[in-house]
Amino acid sequence: MTWPEFWIVLLRVVLTFVLLMVVTIINVWAERKILADMQSRIGPNRAGPFGVLQTVADGLKLFFKESITPRRAELGMYLLAPFLAVIPAFLIFMMVPWGKPFMIGEYEVALQGADLNIGLLFILAMSSLAVYAVVLAGWSSGSKYPLLGGVRATAQAISYEAAMGLAMVAVVMFSATQGDGGTLSLAEIVERQSGTWGDAIPALQPVLQFVPRWNIFPQIVAFVIFFLAIVAETNRAPFDLVEAEQEIVGGFHTEYSGMRFAMFFLAEYVNIFSMSAIAATLFLGGWNGPTFDDALPGFISSILPTVYFLAKTYFIVFLFFWIRATLPRLRYDQLMQLGWKRLIPGALGWLVLSTLVIAYRQFGPPWS
Amino acid sequence: MGLLKELFKGLRVTGGTMVRTIAGDELVTTQFPKEHRVKPQRFHGRHVLNRYPDGMEKCIGCELCAGACPAQCIYVRGADNDPDRPTSPGERFGFVYEINMLRCIFCGLCVEACPTEAITMTQLFEISTTNRSDGIYTKETLLMDRNGHVPHMFPDDQLADLDELDSADGWVRATAPSGVAAYEGLKMWRGTPGPGEWEPEPSQEERDRSSRDDRGVDG
Numbered sequence: 001m002t003w004p005e006f007w008i009v010l011l012r013v014v015l016t017f018v019l020l021m022v023v024t025i026i027n028v029w030a031e032r033k034i035l036a037d038m039q040s041r042i043g044p045n046r047a048g049p050f051g052v053l054q055t056v057a058d059g060l061k062l063f064f065k066e067s068i069t070p071r072r073a074e075l076g077m078y079l080l081a082p083f084l085a086v087i088p089a090f091l092i093f094m095m096v097p098w099g100k101p102f103m104i105g106e107y108e109v110a111l112q113g114a115d116l117n118i119g120l121l122f123i124l125a126m127s128s129l130a131v132y133a134v135v136l137a138g139w140s141s142g143s144k145y146p147l148l149g150g151v152r153a154t155a156q157a158i159s160y161e162a163a164m165g166l167a168m169v170a171v172v173m174f175s176a177t178q179g180d181g182g183t184l185s186l187a188e189i190v191e192r193q194s195g196t197w198g199d200a201i202p203a204l205q206p207v208l209q210f211v212p213r214w215n216i217f218p219q220i221v222a223f224v225i226f227f228l229a230i231v232a233e234t235n236r237a238p239f240d241l242v243e244a245e246q247e248i249v250g251g252f253h254t255e256y257s258g259m260r261f262a263m264f265f266l267a268e269y270v271n272i273f274s275m276s277a278i279a280a281t282l283f284l285g286g287w288n289g290p291t292f293d294d295a296l297p298g299f300i301s302s303i304l305p306t307v308y309f310l311a312k313t314y315f316i317v318f319l320f321f322w323i324r325a326t327l328p329r330l331r332y333d334q335l336m337q338l339g340w341k342r343l344i345p346g347a348l349g350w351l352v353l354s355t356l357v358i359a360y361r362q363f364g365p366p367w368s
Numbered sequence: 369m370g371l372l373k374e375l376f377k378g379l380r381v382t383g384g385t386m387v388r389t390i391a392g393d394e395l396v397t398t399q400f401p402k403e404h405r406v407k408p409q410r411f412h413g414r415h416v417l418n419r420y421p422d423g424m425e426k427c428i429g430c431e432l433c434a435g436a437c438p439a440q441c442i443y444v445r446g447a448d449n450d451p452d453r454p455t456s457p458g459e460r461f462g463f464v465y466e467i468n469m470l471r472c473i474f475c476g477l478c479v480e481a482c483p484t485e486a487i488t489m490t491q492l493f494e495i496s497t498t499n500r501s502d503g504i505y506t507k508e509t510l511l512m513d514r515n516g517h518v519p520h521m522f523p524d525d526q527l528a529d530l531d532e533l534d535s536a537d538g539w540v541r542a543t544a545p546s547g548v549a550a551y552e553g554l555k556m557w558r559g560t561p562g563p564g565e566w567e568p569e570p571s572q573e574e575r576d577r578s579s580r581d582d583r584g585v586d587g
Contacts, residue, residue, distance in 0.1 A: 037386040040396045326378040 008107055013094070016113040020093050023310075024269045028055040031269075031321050038325040059262060067258035072142030081140060082256070082263035085133035088126040089267040093274035095119040097187045099287050099306035111287075111306065112187060120172065120184040123278060124165055127233055130271065131157035134235070134242060134252045137264070141255035149251025152332070153242045156232060159339030160239075164229035166347035170222040170354050171215055171282050177358050178213075186278075189215075190286035216283040221350045223283045225343055227319070230275040232339070234268065236320055238327040241335060276316035277309070284312040404529055407491045412474040414492040415467055416518045416533065417511040418485060418560045425455050425511065426486035426558075427462035433478035433487055441471035442478060462486070465510060469495055470503035485557055490518065491532040497521070516562020534562065 001009075029044065029052055036043025044051035069078065094113025101110040116122050131153055138150020171189075176182035178192040197217065198209030216223050232239040243251035253264045280286060287305035296304075330338065388394040398405055407413075418426045429446020447463035455461040478487050487510075497503050502521065512518045518533035559565030
């Protein structure tokens, strides 16, 4: 690795990190504002224009507050858990391509933390790791409600991780038919969703020429399952049994305060954004979209892919908020029922179906 | 499928509310210190001790308010009037009159108990203080002056809306005497300096008729 390459890698990571921090600050504010609108309230509007700086103010406040440690806490784990929550949350987003690669001199800068060839596997691994933070926080607090929250987190994560993975498999298999062999790299999956379906299916060109070549159209069932699974993965309403305020106070973070609590909070919102970004990447074509290279100045048309990416991601983030404002929390048995009796069989069935279709298109009917 | 239908029904409610709120049609909260809501006429706010239009105090020091008070926050001591320069019409007047606003539950039983409509309630509720002794209102703060103006504890306060102290007898007008329907439309109270004597509220029947007319429905 040469020095310029090193600087470019550093630049990519720093840019991604900064983007993630900024959108997280905006997300917390946006959620409060959108929830307020849906409940006929005003919402935060004091700090900064429209209250955008509310999150910053809250963060500063939490930073200066005392971090209390319960006497019966298992100290090592108790101190480690907030970091275990934050680190995977950030690492997940490092896999997501959030803009079109551009050139600095002779070097190409991909707007993506790192383009692993096993990107999706890495995401699955990290989202499973994030559960450890919740479980360990719950257990090490030495208090009953956090423990209950931690136990719930385990069950929930196991149930919904499976459905999420299966939905991803269907997309990956479909994506393999769209290019040269299968891939788990997110940059490659995004690349294969450029253009329109009209290009991919010449027979239906007049009908499909304005339909973007996103995976959501052939894989709509997988998208629905994936979306439900990520809502449950990030412990959001209506699947927020892990923190269920009414039953178990705050769940796993009951005993955390000050900066340590802020880290759990940060991790939750980073997770919402990265999971939505992954959904946008897998199903909605990532940063793909018309850039009007001829009509617009070069600067704008190179920014546009990032704008498309953010717009798609925020569409899904908005769904998160909308559902939170609408649905009451599921009961524990309903959560398990939805996971094991609906989503996993549904995902498996869809996987088999799309496998059959792909095989038929690849090799013709089995009797031929 | 039924469940899915219900889900979309719910999403429509919240989504619709959001659109209406952004358009400004459905906002139920206000920017309180900046905007004040119009309060109902019978609002139970801060108390005021009234005078007759000629300047005499209405309070006769009978302590019925103190007896009626469920929070026991009123302390009254009466004294005999000086026959040459009486403070109130009658034998006695309220010599000491204190209300502990930190204890008061704003139930209005004192207003109901008062035989002379001496104590009534205003629409002012921004009465928080930074000092516990400021929560005890003495006669000096409670009693209106001879022009009908009610003193405010902190007139320079950002939240002080002095107009709200002027509608002190809305509660009396609405309920006196004793809320008996037979007295509907009759003026059964004495005036105060300032607003003078209020006209009685229209009777229920009249109000029903006028609201029907407003809606353009044949009564």
